[in-house]
Amino acid sequence: MAARHRGTLGGEPVPLGREQELDLIDVLRGRWPEEFGLGDPLWTRRSLAALVEHRYGLALSSADAGRYLRAWGVWEREPTDRACALCADAVSRWMETDYPAIARSARQHGGEVFWVGRTRLHGVTPAADVLSAVSNRGRMRFMIITPAVDPPLPRDFLLRLPGPNGRTTHVVVDGSWARRDWPRRVSAQIVLHPLPSCERAG
Incomplete structure (x- = not known):
């Protein structure tokens, strides 16, 4: 790091x-x-x-x-690199079956697809996590947070992703958060999608 x-x-x-x-x-x-x-x-x-x-x-x-x-862990990665080895096949199938419709919808609405995940920074006291979003266009967005036990996916972070244009933004969330830790409500411009992960529980 x-x-x-x-x-x-x-x-x-x-x-x-x-x-x-x-x-x-x-x-x-x-x-x-x-x-x-x-x-x-x-x-x-x-x-x-x-x-x-x-x-x-x-x-x-x-x-x-x-x-x-x-x-710090913020870069463009292949979807299979965002999952553990046990989930790689499931992610590959998801890319073939589910992802094309997501990408097509983003193009139709002039929006983007962001891939969201979390990485621990090593050698930092107190501990710090980098919450990142990287789009298919190479746009990088991030924030640094102090980790907590079972932290939720921050709603404020998601609401800031579309930027001032307000276009529909599709967000693929990796296994850093269980579904129960997603915010219950986000704006109509944000569509959340779970990336297959055996680490995702609930």
């Missing part, structure tokens, strides 16, 4: 030192971009770079911001 990086990032000097990165993670924890005067509804590569420049006086390129996000 990013908190363990030393010296280089993608072969170039790391703009942030380790202590700065740990501080950045704490600053991001449970907070939205708007609290720092930034316009994005959720954290993105752009808003992350803007925060780094404002707080540490360091210029972080979008590519560097993307490398940090990848180290």
Whole structure:
């Protein structure tokens, strides 16, 4: 994870030192971009770079911001990579039988499909989880939260995904949350879909 990086990032000097990165993670924890005067509804590569420049006086390129996000567990992954080995076949079948209709509906409404999951950051005290959403178009959205026992899928995070255009957004949720931990109500523009997972209970 990013908190363990030393010296280089993608072969170039790391703009942030380790202590700065740990501080950045704490600053991001449970907070939205708007609290720092930034316009994005959720954290993105752009808003992350803007925060780094404002707080540490360091210029972080979008590519560097993307490398940090990848180290934090936010990147484009194949659907089968979002499930355990026991679920890979079920996910492959789901991609053939269910997913085409989801993708078609998103195209018809001019919307996007986001893949949502959660990753634990190692080397961070207190513990921190990265909640991420990555779209088929490569858009990355994230927030950092303090983990809890059986945490729910945050409703506020989902409501911010469509952005200001209000277009229908399809959200594929991996096994990080049981169905009982999904919010009961979201806006009409958000359609939730469970990715097959043996870790999903309830």
